[in-house]
Amino acid sequence: MTAAHPAHHDDVVLSARNLLLQFGGIVALNDVSIDVRKDELLAIIGPNGAGKSSLMNCLSGFYRPKKGDITLGGRSVRQMAVHEVAGQGLARTFQGTHIFSGMTVVENLMVGRHLHMRTNLAQSFFYFGAARREEVAHREVVEEIIEFLEIEAIRHAPVGSLGYGLRKRVDLGRALAQDPRILLMDEPMAGMNAEEKEDLARFILDVREAKRIPVVLVEHDMGVVMDLADRIAVLDFGRKIAEGTPKEIQADPAVMKAYLGEDGP
Amino acid sequence: MESPVLELNNVEVLYSDVILAVKGISAKVPAGQCVTLLGANGAGKSTTLKAISNLIKTEDGRVTAGTISFDGIDIAGGNPADQVRRGMVHVMEGRKVLRHMTVEQNLVVGGHMGSGRDARALLDEVYGRIKRLAALRHRTAGYLSGGEQQLLVIGRALMAKPKLVMIDEPSLGLAPLMVEEVYGLLSELKASGLTLLIVEQNTRVALELADYGYVMEGGRVVLEGPSTSLRSNEDVREFYLGLTVEGERKSFRDMKHYRRRKRWLG
Amino acid sequence: MDPAGVFATSFTQDQALVRTRRQAVTLVLFVLAMFSLPFVADARAVAVMTSMLITAVVVIGLQINTGLAGQINMGQAAFMGVGAYATALLATKGGLPFWLALPAGGVCAALFGLVFGLAAVRIKGFYLALTTIAAQILFHFMVLNMPAAWLGGSNGITVEAARLFGLVLDTDTGVYYLCLVVACIMIAGAYGVARSRHGRIFAAVRDDDVASGMMGINVVRTKALAFLLGAFYAGIGGGLWAYYVRFVSIDQFTLIHSIWFIAMIIVGGMGSVTGALIGVFVIRLAQESFTSVGPSLVESFSFLSGDVVFAAMNIFLGGIIAGFLIFEPRGLMHRWNILKRSYRMWPYPY
C-alpha cells in the first residue's frame, strides 16, 4: 500500500481559507481558516454546536461554504462534488456510524476500494475475466487492512450485527482502503471506554507512522487530543478562537472558558 | 435496605433467535439512588436497558430467561407503554429527538400520559430545571447542537413524571463543559429523589455521580460494587479510567502494543 | 455460512458463488433439467416455465433496482413495455433480426429508465417510488397518443417469430429455448454485477448514500445506473415477451403487473438474485396452479360457480403475500439462510 499520490513539495496538504457557512440565520462557520500540513495530526476541538462537524463537512465537500476556498494538494476543491473530493484523496470517518449495515466487513472495505477500481458495467456483467481479476487484486489490499486493524475474525460478519467499537474500526478501515492523501475523523472515540480508546489511538498512530497520512481529528476527549495532536485548533460559535500546540492551547484562557471549564481536563 | 425499585434476576436476551447478547445478569436499583452500568462496547449494556423497557421487541429481540421486576411486579416482556405508565422512562442512546418537531412539541409528546391540565405546569417545571430549553422552545429539534439535544431528551423523559429514569450514554459526543452541565442536571435530579440507572462510557463522571456500579463484559456482569470501591479497583482504573497504577493518567502516545490480561477473565 | 470443513484457500475461492462440490453438481443438474424440460414435461409446464423465465428477467432487474440499490420502482411493467414495444418496432419496421432487436429493445428501455433514474437525483424514498408510477402513466399516454403509425396506438404491434440460422422459433419449445438461453445469460450477468464493484456500490448507496458519496461513489450516477440496469433487464424481458406472444399492446404492461413484480421480490427476499428467482417461481406457481385447479373445481363441484371460485383465488394470493410479510418479512431467502445456519449449527440452538 504505497502512497498513490506523488509527494507534495508544498508543506500544506489541505488548506481552508476564510470559510463562511450559514444555515438560515445560524452562522455555523465564520471566517475559519485552517491548514493541515504534511504528516501532522491536527485536532479540532470546541463546544457542541461550535461548527466542528460543519467544518469537516465543508472540507469533504458535503456542505458548500458560502465564502472562502478550500484547496487539497494545491487544487481548489470548493466547487467539487463530494465524490470528486474523495477522488482527490480525501477520506473521512463519521460522527455517528455511517456504515453500510447490509454488507459484510469485507464488502464495506471493498467499497472503500471503489475509487481505485476500473472495470465497467459490461465487464462486471461477464464477471469472469477482468472483473474477477480486479476483485482479487483489491481483495488483497483489503486483507492487508483487515490484518492491520485486527478484524480477521469478523471478516464475513454483517456489520449490522457488530458492536459499536468494531463498527468504528470498520469505518476507519474503509477510509484507509481508499488509500487517501488525508484522513478526516469526526469524533472517532465517542462512546468508547478507555481501553477501546487506547486501541483506536494505537491504530491512528500506526496509520500516521506506517502510511504517513496527515489526519484531522475532531474529538471531545481531551486526554486523546492532547496526547495525539501535533496542533490543535479551537472553534467556538463558528469562529476559530485559538490554534497552537497542545501546551499552548491548554494554557489559553479563552479556550478554558469556552471549552474546558475552569478546572481544565 | 428497602426493596429495590428495579431488580434483574438472571436475565438473558436473545436477538433474532440466534445472538445471545445478554447471558444472565442480575442487578438491583434501589430507590432514590443512582446506579451505573459500565462496560466495553458490545458488552450488552444498551441491550439490558432495552430489555427492561422492552424496546428490544422492536429489534427482533426477546428476554428468554430470568425476571425483571419493577416495584415488585414482573415486567419482562411487557408493553413499553405500561412501563412508562408505571413510572420508568428509557432515554435511548444517540439523542433520539423527534427531529422535525419543535423543542416544545417534543416535550409535550413526552408528557402525553399526564392529564392535560398539569401539562402546562409540568412544562414550566422542566423549563425551570433546564433553562436552556426555554430559550429554544420553538426551534426544530433536529437542528439543535448535540448538547442541547441531550438536554432535550432528558427533559422529555421528565415530562412523564417518572420514578426511574434509565439513560443510555448521556455524555456521548459531548464537550467537557456540556458533560458537566448534563451531569449537573442529573445530580440535581438525583437530589430531588429520582432514581437513576445510567449506562456510561465516561467512567469517571459516572462513578462520581453513582452510588453503585456494575461492570459488564461479554453479556455478563464481571464486577460490581459501590462506586468508591470500583474507583479504586485496579482493572477499572486501568481499562476504564485510563490511569496507571500510580494514579497518573496514562498517555495515549506510549501505548504498549500488547494488552495485559484482565484479571476477571482469568 | 459454509458447512464445516470448507475453507477458502484463495480470494478467488472466497468470492466464488459455488463453493462446494455438491453445489456445483446441483447447479449442473439443474441447468440440465431446465434444458431437457420440453422432453419430459407437458406443454403446460413448458409454457408456465417460459413465462417464469421472462418474468424472472424482469424481476431480477427490479431486484437490482429495488432490492440492491434500494430505489422502490413501481414502473417496472412500463419499462418492460418500452422494451417490448421497441423490440417489436425494430423487428417489424426496422427489420432487425431478433438477436439485434432484443438487446436494442433493452437499451431503449434502459434509456427510458434512466430518465427516472435521473429524477432519483433529487427525489427520494416514497416520493421516488410514487413518481415511478408516473412512468406507467406516461408510457400508456405516449403509446396511445403518438401517431398510430409510430407505436401502433390502440392497435398494438404484431411481431414475426424470431428467426435464428433459418430456424423459426414459433413453437412453444422454440420460444422456451430462446427464453431459457437469454434468461441464463441475464441471470449469470446479474450474479456477476451483484458481486463485483457495481453491485457493491448499489448496495452502498442503498444503505447510506451520504457515506457512499464520501467514499468517492458518484451517488447520482449510481442511482441512475441502477435504474438503467433495472430497466434494461425489464426491456430484455419485454423483448422476449414480444417474441413469445408476438403481439404487444398497451394493456399488457399495467400498474398491476408492476405490483405483482414487487410482490415477487417481497416473497423471495429483498436484495438477492436468488431471492428474486425464488419469488418469481413461488408466485407464478401459485397463480398458475390456482388457474389450473380452478376449472376442475368448478367442474366437479357444480354448486360452486366460477365467479366464487376464481374470486376466492385473489384472496388466496393476497393472503400469501400478506402472510409472507407478516411471518417472514425478509422473504424466503432469509428463511432459507436461517434454516441452513441452524442446520449447520445443530445441535446447538445458538
Next chain:
Amino acid sequence: MSDFLNYLINGALTGLLYALMAMGFVVIYRASKVFNFAQGELVVFGGYMVWWTIIQMGMPMWLGLPVAFASAAIFGLMIERIFFARLVGESVFSMVMVTIGLLILIRGIVLVFFGPQVRAFPIIFPIEPIILGDVVISRSLLYGGLLTIAFGFGLSWFFNRTRMGLTMTAVAEDHQVAMSMGISVQRSIAFAWMLGAALSTLGAMVHLSGRSINMMSSDIGLAALPVALLAGLESLAGLLLAGILVGVIQGLASAYLDPLVGGALGSVFPFIIMLLMLLIRPTGLFGWKTIERV
C-alpha cells in the same frame, strides 16, 4: 368566459375531492409512517359499506351512514390487528409492502362479498346542481369540498396542536422513539387506519353519490396520488391547496388541450406537474424537509 369560470370552479371542487382522497393517504402516513398503496381499495370498501347499509339493507340515511362509517372504521382496525400489530418494529419498508399485499387482498374480498357487478350508489347529496347564471356546480362536489376544507384544517390542527395528534406525529417520526416515551405505536397505527378508512368512506360518498360503484372505483386512489405528493406527505392543510391546483390545471387542460391533442392529456397532467414540482422541491410543497446531518 363563463366556460372558463365553470372549469375553474369545478376543477377546484374536483381537486378538493382528490384532496379528500389524498387525506386518507396522509392521515395514515402521518400517524404511522406507512404509505398505503391500498387506499383506493379502502375507498371501494367504504363505498360498498354505504351501498350495503342503504341500498341492500334499506336503512334510512341517518342510520345507514353512521353504520357504514363504523363498519369501515372497524375494517381499518381489523387491518391493523391482523397485519400491522405483528409488524411493529419491522422496517417501514416492509409495512409499506404489506399494503401492496393488502391491495390484492381487499380486491379479492370485495369481489367475493359484493361481486363484480356495477351497483347503484345511493344518492347522498341531491343531484340537482346549483346553477348561478351560467355556472353549474354539482352539489356533491360542493358539499364534499366544504367538508374537505373543514377536515383539512381540522385534522391539521389535530396533528399539529393537540397532544394526541402530536403523539401520533411522533410515531411517524420514529416508531422506536415513540415507544420509548410510552406511546402505543399500535394504537396510533390502529387509529390511523380507522381514520383513513372513515375518510375513504366519506370520499366514496362524495365521489360516487348518485352514481355507481364496482371494484374498479378504486382508480380514484391513483388520481389522488399526485395531490398527496405535491402537498408533501406530511401536510394536511397543504392538501387543500395542492388539490385545488391539480384540479384546476387538470380541468383546464382537459377542456382546452385535450381537443387539440386528441388524447387524454388532462389525466396525465397531474403527474407531469407532480414530477416537475418534485424536481424543484423533492418533498412536495409543504412536506417535511429531510434533516441530514453527518
Next chain:
Amino acid sequence: QTTYNIAGLADFTGPYADVMKDMTGCRKGVLDWWSEEVGKAQGVALRIKEYDTRYDVAQVASLWPGIKSELDPVAILGIGGSDAAALQQRLPNDKVPQILATAGYGFAWKSDSWVFNARATYPHEVAAFYTWLQKKSGSTAPIKVGVISSEVSPAYVDIHKGTEKFAKDNPKILEVVETVYTEAQPTDLTQQVNRLVRKGATVLQVFNNTASVVATRRALQSLGKTNIPIVMSAHNGLVSSGKALGGLEQMEGNFEVYGMAMSTDDPTPARAYFEQLRTKYKAQVSYTSACIMGMSQGLIVARAVEQAIKTKGAKGVKGEDVRAALLTTPMPSERSFGVLPDLQYGKDAPFPTEGLAVNIGTVEKGKYKLLEQNVPMPVLNKW
C-alpha cells in the same frame, strides 16, 4: 360417442367479472342443448371447460399451451381483446379457431384470421345507428354527436377512432363535435357534457363502461337536458346502466345498438330459446346481453361443428374443420334462433363486414324495449 372439447376463456376476477356468470352459463347451456338435441343423433357431444384469465394477456398466453395439450379443443370461446392479443399470432399454427364474445376491434381487423367475432366492430354498429337515426329524423343534416371515451383501455380508443373515421368519410351522416376523455370511473361529467351540448351535440355516444354512462346520464339530468339521448352498446347497455342508476326508468329515451338479439321481454325466438336453456338445460343464468353474447358464441361454434360433421363425419373433426365450416357456410338467422342476424364470414376480416344488421333498443315508459330490428349496417372503411 365422440366428445369434442371446447376451451372457455373467462374473466372472473378482472374487468369483465361482472358479466361472466351469465356469459359462461349461457355458452355452456347452448353446448348442452346442442349435445342433447343435435349431437346425440350423430353420437357427438360438446363439452366446455372454463379457465379464468383475469383478461390478462400473460395469463392467456401461459395457459393456452396447457389447455391445448390437455383438452385438444376444436375451438376456443374467448371474451375479447386480450384473448385475441395473446393467441391470434399462434392460432394459425395451432389450428384452432377462436370465437370472441365481444364485437370486433380495429386492431384485429386482419385477413385470414383464426379469430372470429360474432359481430362487426363497435364503430360498424354505431354507424348503423347514426344512419338509421338520420333517416328517421327525416332531415339531411348530419347527426351531431358528442363522444365520451377514455384512454384507460386501448379498446375504448379503438372505438372512438373508428367512429371518427366514419364521420370523416361520411360527413353528410355524422359529425363528431368533440371526443371527451374521462377517467375510468368519472366523478362528475357535468362540465364536459355541458360543453358537448353547447357545441350542438344531439346524441352522446358512450361506449366505454357503465360508470361512464351513469355519470353522463347524471350530468344530463342535472343540466335538465334529458332529451338528449345516449347511445351505448351491449357491454354497458340500458339494463345494466339502469340498474346502476337505481332503476330502468332513469334510462328513458336512450338507445342501445348491437348486432345481436336484445334481452327485452318481447316474445322473440331468441327469448324462447333462452327459456329452453334455462328450464330444460338448467343453465343458472338470467336473460341479459352478456347471456346473449354467450349464446351467440355457443351457437356459432355449435353450428360450425355441426357443419363440419356433415362434411367430415362424426369422428375426427379438428379445429381447422370448424374454421373451414365457419368460412364456407353461411348461418342464417333462424339457425341461431334469431340470436344473431344472418351471418357469413369471409377471409378478409375476422367478422362479417357486409350484409349484417343491427338491432336498436330503448327504454320506453320504464320498459326495456326493442325499437327497431334488422337495421342494415353501412360500409365502414378501416381506420
